[in-house]
Amino acid sequence: MTSTVKSAMSSTPVTITAAELQLLRNAAKERDALKGKLRVVTVERDLLLERLKAFQRKLFGATSEVRGSQQKDLFLNEAETLAPTAATLPAQEEEGTPEIEVAGHKRKKRGRKPLDPALPRVPMRHELPESERVCQHDGQALVEIGVEISEQLDIIPQQVRVIQHQRVKYACPCCDGSIKVTPAPARIIPKGLLTESALAWCITSKYQDALPLYRQAALLHRFGGDLSRSTLAASVVRVGEAVQPIINLMRDHLLDDDLVHGDETTVQVLKKPGKLAQTKSYLWAQMNGSGPPVRLFAYSPTRSTKHAAELYAGIKPGTVLMTDGYDSYDKVAHANRRIHLGCWAHARRYMIEAEEALPKEQRGGEHPITQFIALIAKLFAVEARTREMKPEQRQQIRAEQSRPVLDEIEAMLLQHLHTVLPRSKFGEALHYFHNQWPKLVRYVENGAWPISNNVIENSIRPFTVGRRNWLFCDTVAGANASANLYSIIETCKANGVDTYRYLVALFKALPLAKTADDYEALLPWNLKTSAV
Numbered sequence: 001m002t003s004t005v006k007s008a009m010s011s012t013p014v015t016i017t018a019a020e021l022q023l024l025r026n027a028a029k030e031r032d033a034l035k036g037k038l039r040v041v042t043v044e045r046d047l048l049l050e051r052l053k054a055f056q057r058k059l060f061g062a063t064s065e066v067r068g069s070q071q072k073d074l075f076l077n078e079a080e081t082l083a084p085t086a087a088t089l090p091a092q093e094e095e096g097t098p099e100i101e102v103a104g105h106k107r108k109k110r111g112r113k114p115l116d117p118a119l120p121r122v123p124m125r126h127e128l129p130e131s132e133r134v135c136q137h138d139g140q141a142l143v144e145i146g147v148e149i150s151e152q153l154d155i156i157p158q159q160v161r162v163i164q165h166q167r168v169k170y171a172c173p174c175c176d177g178s179i180k181v182t183p184a185p186a187r188i189i190p191k192g193l194l195t196e197s198a199l200a201w202c203i204t205s206k207y208q209d210a211l212p213l214y215r216q217a218a219l220l221h222r223f224g225g226d227l228s229r230s231t232l233a234a235s236v237v238r239v240g241e242a243v244q245p246i247i248n249l250m251r252d253h254l255l256d257d258d259l260v261h262g263d264e265t266t267v268q269v270l271k272k273p274g275k276l277a278q279t280k281s282y283l284w285a286q287m288n289g290s291g292p293p294v295r296l297f298a299y300s301p302t303r304s305t306k307h308a309a310e311l312y313a314g315i316k317p318g319t320v321l322m323t324d325g326y327d328s329y330d331k332v333a334h335a336n337r338r339i340h341l342g343c344w345a346h347a348r349r350y351m352i353e354a355e356e357a358l359p360k361e362q363r364g365g366e367h368p369i370t371q372f373i374a375l376i377a378k379l380f381a382v383e384a385r386t387r388e389m390k391p392e393q394r395q396q397i398r399a400e401q402s403r404p405v406l407d408e409i410e411a412m413l414l415q416h417l418h419t420v421l422p423r424s425k426f427g428e429a430l431h432y433f434h435n436q437w438p439k440l441v442r443y444v445e446n447g448a449w450p451i452s453n454n455v456i457e458n459s460i461r462p463f464t465v466g467r468r469n470w471l472f473c474d475t476v477a478g479a480n481a482s483a484n485l486y487s488i489i490e491t492c493k494a495n496g497v498d499t500y501r502y503l504v505a506l507f508k509a510l511p512l513a514k515t516a517d518d519y520e521a522l523l524p525w526n527l528k529t530s531a532v
Contacts, residue, residue, distance in 0.1 A: 160225040186511035200503035210466035240481020259289030261456040293494035342439030345452035350429035395447030501529040
């Protein structure tokens with residue numbers, strides 16, 4: 001069998017056999033199959049390039065999600081940016097703040113912040129030599145009529161000293177049958193080497209100032225305190241265990257609140273039973289939304305739902321839970337029948353990552369990702385304007401201004417959800433929105449509910465900063481102790497309590513506490529601290 005076709009190059013008919021026709025058809029099918037494979041390979045290549053760019057940004061890019069080009073590059077331009085100007089000249093001696101007469105009132109001249117009046121003052125008197133206390137006109141001796149005062153800030157380095165406890169012994173002068181020794185004072189670490197002040201300094205330096213223990217040991221060595229890092233570490237662990245009653249009370253207060261925030265971050269623990277040193281462990285964070293601020297951290301070797309359920313066991317009925325999109329929180333909220341809020345900051349972060357994965361020429365303008373980010377910015381702008389308002393007023397403004405924006409975001413979400421590759425960054429962002437949508441829009445129902453979980457992320461940040469310095473925990477006991485001490489440090493900061501003074505007072509009073517009321521009086525917002 002033969003077929004007659006016209007050549008593409010000539011109008012002259014060309015005769016081909018059935019076998020040749022079949023070969024042409026097979027070639028066409030192979031070509032179509034190769035085109036399909038090429039499309040798949042191209043898509044996979046684009047996805048891999050997108051993920052490569054995301055990993056590169058995590059390694060080398062800025063972590064800030066701030067949009068715009070107004071930020072200064074202080075790393076490269078620090079000298080130019082911070083060059084001395086009339087407002088940034090080196091601080092001068094404090095000579096009092098002159099007053100300017102203005103009609104109707106007196107106004108103090110603007111200048112640098114005066115030195116804290118609560119700081120101790122050490123007067124240093126400067127006098128003229130006797131030979132210069134003579135009048136140049138008539139030769140009479142000059143008399144003192146006052147002083148001109150200027151102030152400088154002085155810093156005394158760490159003073160290391162030894163407290164020598166002398167326990168007096170008593171005996172009967174008439175017989176050898178009665179000998180008494182003054183008992184040793186109660187200590188947070190029985191027979192501990194470090195005083196309460198030394199322990200407070202060590203813990204504040206590590207957990208608030210992110211100074212690792214080996215650096216503390218080197219610093220103390222320069223001032224005569226020859227202590228090893230292992231000695232400091234053992235003391236920190238003992239104190240972290242001793243404050244557990246305070247942590248338990250803080251947890252009771254937190255779980256009794258109307259609003260609880262939850263989040264978690266990773267931590268590396270070297271010596272874990274049955275696990276390699278490289279495996280990740282987790283530090284869970286919790287905070288309340290009203291009443292005396294409570295910030296709690298808890299260590300867990302896993303990120304399991306079981307541990308999450310233990311942390312939130314006993315949460316008060318009616319409590320609202322604000323978290324990110326991690327599944328364990330959904331299960332905790334469902335099991336306890338709690339209202340669960342989604343975090344718009346996390347949702348926005350997915351869109352930011354999707355925008356950064358785009359080629360530069362596609363960013364901005366009318367691209368859907370940019371439109372999503374702009375709409376989310378409107379939601380946060382409403383929150384910024386209503387930050388100081390009462391919940392009732394905020395709820396009304398949310399209903400008027402935020403709900404229309406949410407409707408617009410939802411319409412865009414449904415429009416693009418099934419038109420974008422699910423494995424792309426934009427697709428991941430859209431599916432996160434879709435899965436979290438009921439929780440994301442729920443905050444507008446109550447003016448007291450937050451739009452995001454940013455406040456607890458800010459509480460975690462000191463831990464993540466410290467983690468860059470000390471890198472890991474050695475043991476599980478050390479991780480638990482660190483979680484307890486971070487809880488106390490961050491709760492003190494949230495309540496405006498001086499951390500060092502509180503710890504000194506707590507370590508002195510804790511060994512004497514016996515009843516629940518005694519421990520309640522030692523909470524950061526209850527304990528009265530004095531100058532140390």
